[in-house]
Amino acid sequence: MAMLRAPYSTANLILKRIRVIVSCQHIHSSSQIKSHENPLGIPRRIANPPPTLPRRGGPPEKSRIRGVNHVVVVASGKGGVGKSTVAANLALSLLSTSTLPRAPRIGLLDLDIFGPSVPKLMGLENAGDPELTSNNKLVPLRNHGIKTMSIGYLLPPNPANDSPVVWRGMMVMKAVQQLLFDVDWTSPEDLDVLVIDMPPGTGDVQLSLGQLVIVDGAVIVSTPQDVALVDARKGVGMFNKVSIPIIGLLLNMSHFTCRSCSTPHELFGSSSNFERAAIDLGLGVLGKLPLITAVSDGGDVGQPAMVQSSLEGEEVRNVMRDVGRSIAETKESGVAISYATASSRMMLTIDTANAVYSRETTHRPMIHPAT
Template sequence: MQRRFFSQCRRFNHENPLGLPRSGAPPQLPRMQRGLPQKRSIPGVAKIVAVSSAKGGVGKSTISANLALAFARSGLRAGLLDTDIFGPSVPTLFGLSGEPRLSEKNQLIPLSRYGIKTMSMGYLVAESAPVVWRGLMVMKALQQLLHEVEWSGLDVLVLDLPPGTGDVQLTITQQLVLDGAVIVSTPQDLALKDAVKGVNMFKKVNVPLLGLVSNMSGFICPTCSSTHDIFGPSSLISKRCIEHELELLGEIPLHPSICEDADKGRPTMVAEPESPRGQAFQGIATKVANALSLSSV
C-alpha cells in the first residue's frame, strides 16, 4: 500500500470560502439576511421614551422615575421599565419588592405604585444576589423584559437604560420603535464627554433625540441662598447642546432631599411635587410630552 504524506504547508483549494469581496467593504445584505431583528412596538404602549446617560452616577434612574411620575401627575397612563440587568434601581426608588405574577397569557404583570406600572430585574432576583451572567443570559433576560410584560394600555413607557453604549442599548434600539431619547448628564466635562457618545449612538441608530437634562446643575446654599456650581458651570451644558443641536430640557439642582427621598422609595414627584425641584421635573415632562404629541400634559 502506498503511503500518503500530509504537509502542514499545503494550500487550501478555497482561499475565500465565504465569498467576501476583496475590496474590503462588506456586502450590503438585506436586514433579514444580516440576522438583525425587525423593529416592533410594545403592545398596549402608545409612546416609548429611552432615558440614557452613557455614564453611571449621573442620576439617570432618578430622572427616569420622576419623569414617569410627572407624566402620571399630568393625567397620563405611564410605566417605567428598568433595563439595567446588573444594577436595577427601580425597586428601591418605588419601595417595591416581590416576584411579579403571571397573566393568563403567561406574561409578567408589572408591580404598581403611585399610579406607575413598573418592571425590573430587581423583582426577579434577591436584593443582595449578584447577577453573574454572561452576555447570552443577559440578552435573554432583556428579551423577556421587553416583550413578555403585560402593560395593558399605557400612554407612555419610560425606559431606564443602563450606562454605556453596548449590547443592551443596541438590542433595545434595534428591536423597539423608540419615539425619542432623553440624555442625562451633570455639568462636568468628564460626564459630558460620555453623554456625547450617547448622543452619537442614538443618531447612528436613527432614534430621535428629545433633548438633554442637566442634573446636579447647582447647589443652593440654605444659609446665603447663593448658587454654587459643584460639578461645573451650567454654561458648559448649554454649549454642548448648541454644538449637537439639542434642546436643554431642564436643570435639576443638587439637593440632599432628592437623594434622601429616592432612598426612602418616595421620589421627588411624590414627596414634594410643588417644590422647585418638583417643578423642574414637571417642566421636563411637559417638554417631552409636547415633543411626543401627548396632549394630556
C-alpha cells in the same frame, strides 16, 4: 402569594424558574432550568413569541411593545449621574403634565440588568414576586400610580439585597428581550407612555433596544463635569446611529443653593460647559436639576421628589414638570425622521407647538431603510 410558596406546587416551580439564581451554591441547578434563550425562566407557552435578533442577514424589523402607545428612554453615557432617579421622577411627572382628558397611564421599565434601581426608588423593594398571567407574561408591580417592571423583582430574596447578576452578553440580551416583550402592560388598558431606564454607556442593551423597539424619543442625562459630558456626547452619537430621536439633554446636579445665603454654587463645574455641548450637538436643554438632599433621601425610602411635598424639592418638581410637558408636546405633535440615501445623511425633525426644530447628521444609522 401564599399559594405560590406552597411546597412542590406547580406555581412554586414556575416561580423558581423565574428567579434569577446567581449565588455560587445555585450555579449547577440554575444551568438546568435556564438557558441562553430564556434567562428569566418564564414558561414558554406564549402564542406570539417576542422578536429576536437574527444571527445572520439584515437587521430585524422594529416593532411596538404590545400594550404601549409611546416609549421614551432615559439614558446617560456615564454611570452615577442620577439617570434612574430622573427616570422615576419623569414617569411621575407625566401623570400631572398630560393633556389627555383622562388620567394618563404611565409605566416604568428598568433595563439596567446589572444594577437595577427602580425597585428601591419606587418603594417596591420588598413587594414580592411579580405574578404571571394565564399566558405566562409578567404582571407589573404598581406604586405611586405607576406600573413598573425590573429584573430586581426576580432576584432571590436576600436580606442585604445584594444578589449580583453575573451573566455573559447573550444571557443579558435575552433577558432584555424578555423584559421588553414578556411583560403584560395591557391590563386593564394600554399604557400611554412607557419610560425606560437604560443602563449607562453605549453597549449591547442600547443596541438591542434600537434594533427591536420603535422608540419615540430619548432624554440624555449628564452632570456638568467634562468627563460626564464626553460620555454624554457618545450617547448622543449612539442614538443617532440606531435612529432613536433625541428629545433633549437634561443637566443633573447643576448647582447647590446655600440655605443660609440662598446663593447657588456650581459644585461640579460650570453649567456653561453643558450648554455649549448642547449647542454643538444641536440639541435643546430640557432643564437643570439642583443638588438637594430631598432627592437622595427620598429615593432611599421609595419616595421620589415628585411625590414629596417638601419646599426643598419644589425646584426639582418644577423642572421635571417642564420636562414632562416637553415630552408631551413631542409625543402629541410627532417626531419625523427622513433619510437621504445617497449622502447617508439623516434629518431629524421635531414639530412642536412652538417651532419646528430640525437637525442633520452625517452619521449613517446602523439600521437604515435602504439596507
